[in-house]
Amino acid sequence: MRNAGAVVAALLAVTAPLGAAGAEHTVVIDAMTFKPAVLTLRKGDRVVFRNQDLVPHTATAQGRFDSGVIPVGASWSVDPKTAGRVDYVCLLHPSMKAVLVVR
Numbered sequence: 277m278r279n280a281g282a283v284v285a286a287l288l289a290v291t292a293p294l295g296a297a298g299a300e301h302t303v304v305i306d307a308m309t310f311k312p313a314v315l316t317l318r319k320g321d322r323v324v325f326r327n328q329d330l331v332p333h334t335a336t337a338q339g340r341f342d343s344g345v346i347p348v349g350a351s352w353s354v355d356p357k358t359a360g361r362v363d364y365v366c367l368l369h370p371s372m373k374a375v376l377v378v379r
């Protein structure tokens with residue numbers, strides 16, 4: 277593909293962190309599972325939830341964050357500001373559970 281380099285550059289520009297703040301982590305949602313099931317990050321890092329499954333999902337931590345419905349092929353991000361263990365689920369499929377460990 278002639279324009280592959282330009283496409284990659286554009287994608288990097290979109291996903292690069294703003295400013296000198298935190299790193300960016302990705303949680304892939306696929307096969308009714310959050311991967312990784314446990315993700316450790318630092319305060320201010322960004323977590324991008326990318327729905328690569330065949331059905332919509334949410335990433336919801338009561339009292340902390342709620343993505344709302346993430347359509348198939350879409351993503352949503354959050355920047356946890358306080359340290360601690362954050363258990364989250366998919367509201368549409370309560371058996372889907374995972375954890376963010378914010379240091």
Ligand SMILES: [Cu+2]
Pocket residue numbers: 332333334366367368369372
């Ligand atoms: Cu779900």
